[in-house]
Structure formats: structure tokens, C-alpha cells
Amino acid sequence: MTAINGGARDVAATVREAILAVYRDTGRPPRETPAASLLGSDLGLDSLDLAQIIVLLERSLGVDPFRDARATTPHPPIRTVDHLVTLYSDALSGRS
Amino acid sequence: MPASNPAPAPEVAEVSAPARLAAAIDAVAATDPDRVAIVTAAGLGTDLRRAVSYGTLAGDVAALERRLADSRPIGVVARASGLAPLIALVAACGRQRVPLALVAEDSRDLVGELRDWSVCGNDLEVSRPPQGRTRREFDSSSPQIVVATSGTSGPPKLVEHSWDSLLAAARLAEQWHGRGWILVYDATRWAGTQVWLQAILTGGRVIVPASRDPDCVARAAADENVTILPATPTLLRRVIASADSDAVGRMSLDRITLGGEAADGQLLQQARALFPAARVTHVYATTELGEVFRVSDGLPGFPAEWLGRPLPGGAKLSTRRDGELLVQLSRDTAEVATGDVVERRGDRYEFAGRRSDTIVVGGAKVFPRRVEDVLRAVPGVADARAYGLPNAITGEIVAAQIVVTDPLPDGVTPESLRGAALAACRGALEPHSVPRVLDFTRKLFTNPSGKVSRRPVGQ
Structure with a gap:
């Protein structure tokens, strides 16, 4: 949705930027996004927000682990910011 | 500019439907052969612009009719990319009662179904029928006109029409005579055929802009004295939003006919503000059904009271439980699902969108x-x-x-x-x-x- 730094592979920063972009696009104030915070109860992100985050991350990182992994192994539950970072880091390293 | 002296012969309306287009061309050619019928590559101000007169068109029709009578093809697939050869071919096939397929550039893979048919291109030569197969005249059971659907919902397919249905919506009354019509649709698709048929049947001019670029469309309309703009809401929106304002200011439209997509209230308001002299009509038609109804009250959708009672053209509208609009063209035809979903808003039904969208x-x-x-x-x-x-x-x-x-x-x-x-x-x-x-x-x-x-x- 927004041009997120596409060149840098700092996945944690990119995930945070995506979450902040969702807050901004949905008219909510920005907030801190510590690695251990729960996406739902701590950060107030619902399934539509997560759907948007996936699109934003695919655009900036070039992978969609939800789609790419669907045919093979089910991914572990994604409950925290850190889970997201790990999922995308794994997807990127698995691809390269 | 050619004089738009209205002179189509009154008897054109009485000629049988398949011969009517050729008769209309002949009628103008006999009295006013230099009158311009078609202008192509308009709107650029370059010498690519080309005008074709009714006299020239009538000559092409006659030549083609001789070739068709001679080769007796089972049917002809129109391959002409130029509008003048295409119109001559349609007129000639009609009067010679030869089935004709109008197949747009992107639907060419459909013509495999018509492999026994001859082909005619811009040179107006009719290919010899394959394997020497020739035909009988068309009757009520054989296809008369075959058109490809636009593929708005699903892949394009061939649909058979009769000359009666092709001409059903044409208006022959005097107020329509000798007008300038702009053609921004593909001339081989249903919407496009309706524009040029209407223009030529009434001794008018068909203006084809060099491109669908909004500037080019606006300049073509202004330079060539176009008074009637049939267009999709998308194209009109582009002309309003981004065409050269000088050209838009010089356009003197008295009629805008929107079709192909639903028009929203905002666009209807903008069109009225920019072209106050123009009557804005929204036509609801599909390639399969032809024209079903038209609305000219400047509001989106259609009056809710139209549902369930016969419309002036005889069609009857109803809705499925999910809101999809159903059309029954006449009492003895089946209801057809249109793929368009409507929603009740006050005393109107407005188009919510295509079911497939x-x-x-x-x-x-x-x-x-x-x-x-x-x-x-x-x-x-x-x-x-x-x-x-x-x-x-x-x-x-x-x-x-x-x-x-x-x-x-x-x-x-x-x-x-x-x-x-x-x-x-x-x-x-x-x-x-x-x-x-x-x-x-x-x-x-x-x-x-x-x-x-x-x-x-x-x-």
C-alpha cells in the first residue's frame, strides 16, 4: 500500500512499518509494536488487518509465505510480531 | 462540413430488414452522392483523416453484391478493419441474404466454428468457399448475423442474431436524420454496430476518432460537428476529467447515450453540467438480448415501478433473490439472467455491479x-x-x-x-x-x- 523500503532486508523493521501503515490507513493512531506483543489482543489487529499486512510485506519483501507454504507444510500459528518476523525471515532464506 | 440536409428516403423503413441498410445507402447516394458517410482517423488534425461519401459506399456495396451473387458463400466472416469496407460488407450481405459474422480482433479464435465460411477483408474480395461448398439463401432457422460477445463475464462467445433484432433499436424518425455520431466502440461489437447502423440508416455521418484518448475523442467530436456521443461511462468520465478543455468547450452535443456499464449519479450530474444542451440517456443492453430499456431522467438506475410489468419494448424485468436482474424479452421467451445485480434505493433500482465482479x-x-x-x-x-x-x-x-x-x-x-x-x-x-x-x-x-x-x- 505504501512504498516500504524494498531494498533493505531488515525484516523486523519492514514488519513494523507494515503494521504502522495499517494503523495509518485505517485511521488509527500509531503505537509501539514490541516483538513479543500479541497481534490481536495487544495490537488490536484483526484478520483484515493481517490480510493487508501480508500484501504489504509481499510487495516490500517479495514473498508471501502464507501462499507459498500452503501446498507443503502448515505454518506455525502467527500470534506475535516476532512470529511474523520469523516466518518472513525463514521464507526469504529458504528462497535464496 | 457537409450539409446535413436530411434526405433519407421514407421508403427505407418499408424495405425488408436485411436489405434496409443497402437501401438507405442507395437512397442518399442517388440524391446527394458527395454527402460524407464516414470519417476515420479524426481528431488529430492530420492528413490521415479520411472521408468516405455515400456515393463511394454505394459503389462498394454494389461491387460486393455482384461478388456474393457470383461465389455464393455459405456465410462470410468480416475481417475488414476499416469501417467503410465493413459497412459495405454488412449492407451487401444483408441484401444478398448471406449470413455474416462480425468478429472482433480479440475473438478471432472463435471463427473455427465457422470454418466453412468465406472471408472478406478491407480489399472487399470474398474468398472462395472452402471445398467449393456453396449455400442456399438464409431462412428463418439459419443464422443471419453472428456477433461475438464482449467477454465482460467470461470468455467471448458467438451469438446469433436476426436482422430484425440488429435493427430493432434504430430510430428512423426525422429528428435523427443527417446527424454526426462519434464511434468509440469496436465497430464489430453489438454496441458499435448500433451506432453506425443508426447513423447510416438516417443519412448521417459516423466519425471515428484516431484513438480513444480523451483529447482525441473531444477534438474529433468538436472538429467534425458531432452531436451524438454514444459511450461507456468510463470513456465519458475520462473526457470530462482529462480531455483538452478547449476541445470540450467546442463540443456541441445534444445527446449522450451511455451504455455497457452502469452510470453513477455523479457522472450523470457532471455530464449535465458540462453539456447542458445534451439529453443524457442510459441504455441497458447486452449482446445476447439487444437493447432492453433506456432511462433518460438523469438519475442512476431505473424506476422501481418498472419491475414486474411490461416495458414499452415488451420486455419484463424481475430479480432473483440475490438481486440479479432477470429479463424476459417477450411473453413466449424464457427469462434470461443478466449477471447484473441491482439494489433497491428509495424508488429506484440501482446497479450494484456484475455478479461475476x-x-x-x-x-x-x-x-x-x-x-x-x-x-x-x-x-x-x-x-x-x-x-x-x-x-x-x-x-x-x-x-x-x-x-x-x-x-x-x-x-x-x-x-x-x-x-x-x-x-x-x-x-x-x-x-x-x-x-x-x-x-x-x-x-x-x-x-x-x-x-x-x-x-x-x-x-
């Missing part, structure tokens, strides 16, 4: 048209399209593209526009309908019929 977000339906209407109402947005983007979490999410006005309104920046557009959607739409992806683009992708494509970008 529906986006499903986490099980909830979204009609992209509704989203587009909201986006287009935001100051600084010239046009918008919404579509579904596949998504692992919710199945699909709503994505949208917007074209900004040039220049942007005072105080509006792309970033503020983006915020305003999303805020407008949050205010007017259900949460799952608010676009989660919003991109700026210079131009919306349209399909060959001039309608906005709602497929995801790049597909």
Missing part, C-alpha cells in the same frame, strides 16, 4: 462498483476501479486504483488525497469493503469494449 472478503460480498462510486466522489479523484486481490487470510481483499485529476484541487496533495479517499470509504462502506490496497495510476485498464476491467492488475 463480486469480491468475497472473509465470506462477505463486496460490489466493486459501490467502492468505486465512493472513491470517485472524493475531490481530486478523476476515476477509480476496485477489484479483489487473492489473500490467504480472508480469501480476497478489496484493492483499488485511483486516477487523480490534473491538476489536483487546491490544497490537495497525493498523500492527503490518499487519506481522504480511505476516510471516505470508512465513512460510507462496511469495514470489509474498505480498500486495503490503494494505488495511484495514470490510466485505468479497459477491455476491448471500453469497460473498466476488474481483474487484478497484471492479469
Whole structure:
């Protein structure tokens, strides 16, 4: 949705930027996004927000682990910011 | 400019339908052979512009009729890319009662079904029938005119029509005589045939702009004294939003006929403001059904009281439980599902969108048209399209593209526009309908019929 730094592979920063972009696009104030915070109860992100985050991350990182992994192994539950970072880091390293 | 002296022969309406086009051409050619029938490559101001007179057209029709009588093909597939040869071929095939297929450039793979038919291109030569197969005249059971659908919903397919249905919507009354019509549709598709047939049957001019670029369309309309603009809402929106304002100011339209897509209330208002002398009509037609009804009251959709009672043309409208519009053309024909979903709003039914365009977000339906209407109402947005983007979490999410006005309104920046557009959607739409992806683009992708494509970008 927004041009997120596409060149840098700092996945944690990119995930945070995506979450902040969702807050901004949905008219909510920005907030801190510590690695251990729960996406739902701590950060107030619902399934539509997560759907948007996936699109934003695919655009900036070039992978969609939800789609790419669907045919093979089910991914572990994604409950925290850190889970997201790990999922995308794994997807990127698995691809390269 | 040619004198638009109305002189079509009154007897044209009495000629049998298949011979009517050729008779109309002959009637003008006999009294006013230099009158311009067709102008192509208009709107650029270059010497590519070419005008074809009724006299020339009548000569081409006669030559073709001799060839058809001689080779007796089972049918002819029109391959002419030029409008003048195409019209001559349609007129000649009609009067010679030879079945004709009008197949647009992108539907050429369909002609395999017509492999026994001859082919005729711009040179007006009719190929010899394959394997020497020749024909009998067409009768009531054989196809008379074959047209390819636009493929708005699903792949294009061939549809058979009769000359009666092809000419059913043509208006022959004197007020229509000798007018200038602009043709922005593909001449081989249903909507396009209706424009040039109407023009030629009434001794008028068909103006073909060199491109569908809004500047070119506006200049062609202004330079060639076009008074009637049949167009898709998408094209009209582009002309209003981005065409050269000098050319738009010189356009003297007295009629705008919208079709192919639903027109929203905002566009109807803008058209009235910009062309106050023009009557704006919205035609509801499909390739399969032909014209079903037209609305000219300047409001979107159609009056709710039309449902369930016969319309002036004899058609009857009803809806399925999910809102899909059903049409029964006459008492002895079956109801046809149109694929268009309508919603009751006060005393109107308005078009919510194509059933096949529906986006499903986490099980909830979204009609992209509704989203587009909201986006287009935001100051600084010239046009918008919404579509579904596949998504692992919710199945699909709503994505949208917007074209900004040039220049942007005072105080509006792309970033503020983006915020305003999303805020407008949050205010007017259900949460799952608010676009989660919003991109700026210079131009919306349209399909060959001039309608906005709602497929995801790049597909």
C-alpha cells in the first residue's frame, strides 16, 4: 500500500512499518509494536488487518509465505510480531 | 462540413430488414452522392483523416453484391478493419441474404466454428468457399448475423442474431436524420454496430476518432460537428476529467447515450453540467438480448415501478433473490439472467455491479462498483476501479486504483488525497469493503469494449 523500503532486508523493521501503515490507513493512531506483543489482543489487529499486512510485506519483501507454504507444510500459528518476523525471515532464506 | 440536409428516403423503413441498410445507402447516394458517410482517423488534425461519401459506399456495396451473387458463400466472416469496407460488407450481405459474422480482433479464435465460411477483408474480395461448398439463401432457422460477445463475464462467445433484432433499436424518425455520431466502440461489437447502423440508416455521418484518448475523442467530436456521443461511462468520465478543455468547450452535443456499464449519479450530474444542451440517456443492453430499456431522467438506475410489468419494448424485468436482474424479452421467451445485480434505493433500482465482479472478503460480498462510486466522489479523484486481490487470510481483499485529476484541487496533495479517499470509504462502506490496497495510476485498464476491467492488475 505504501512504498516500504524494498531494498533493505531488515525484516523486523519492514514488519513494523507494515503494521504502522495499517494503523495509518485505517485511521488509527500509531503505537509501539514490541516483538513479543500479541497481534490481536495487544495490537488490536484483526484478520483484515493481517490480510493487508501480508500484501504489504509481499510487495516490500517479495514473498508471501502464507501462499507459498500452503501446498507443503502448515505454518506455525502467527500470534506475535516476532512470529511474523520469523516466518518472513525463514521464507526469504529458504528462497535464496 | 457537409450539409446535413436530411434526405433519407421514407421508403427505407418499408424495405425488408436485411436489405434496409443497402437501401438507405442507395437512397442518399442517388440524391446527394458527395454527402460524407464516414470519417476515420479524426481528431488529430492530420492528413490521415479520411472521408468516405455515400456515393463511394454505394459503389462498394454494389461491387460486393455482384461478388456474393457470383461465389455464393455459405456465410462470410468480416475481417475488414476499416469501417467503410465493413459497412459495405454488412449492407451487401444483408441484401444478398448471406449470413455474416462480425468478429472482433480479440475473438478471432472463435471463427473455427465457422470454418466453412468465406472471408472478406478491407480489399472487399470474398474468398472462395472452402471445398467449393456453396449455400442456399438464409431462412428463418439459419443464422443471419453472428456477433461475438464482449467477454465482460467470461470468455467471448458467438451469438446469433436476426436482422430484425440488429435493427430493432434504430430510430428512423426525422429528428435523427443527417446527424454526426462519434464511434468509440469496436465497430464489430453489438454496441458499435448500433451506432453506425443508426447513423447510416438516417443519412448521417459516423466519425471515428484516431484513438480513444480523451483529447482525441473531444477534438474529433468538436472538429467534425458531432452531436451524438454514444459511450461507456468510463470513456465519458475520462473526457470530462482529462480531455483538452478547449476541445470540450467546442463540443456541441445534444445527446449522450451511455451504455455497457452502469452510470453513477455523479457522472450523470457532471455530464449535465458540462453539456447542458445534451439529453443524457442510459441504455441497458447486452449482446445476447439487444437493447432492453433506456432511462433518460438523469438519475442512476431505473424506476422501481418498472419491475414486474411490461416495458414499452415488451420486455419484463424481475430479480432473483440475490438481486440479479432477470429479463424476459417477450411473453413466449424464457427469462434470461443478466449477471447484473441491482439494489433497491428509495424508488429506484440501482446497479450494484456484475455478479461475476463480486469480491468475497472473509465470506462477505463486496460490489466493486459501490467502492468505486465512493472513491470517485472524493475531490481530486478523476476515476477509480476496485477489484479483489487473492489473500490467504480472508480469501480476497478489496484493492483499488485511483486516477487523480490534473491538476489536483487546491490544497490537495497525493498523500492527503490518499487519506481522504480511505476516510471516505470508512465513512460510507462496511469495514470489509474498505480498500486495503490503494494505488495511484495514470490510466485505468479497459477491455476491448471500453469497460473498466476488474481483474487484478497484471492479469
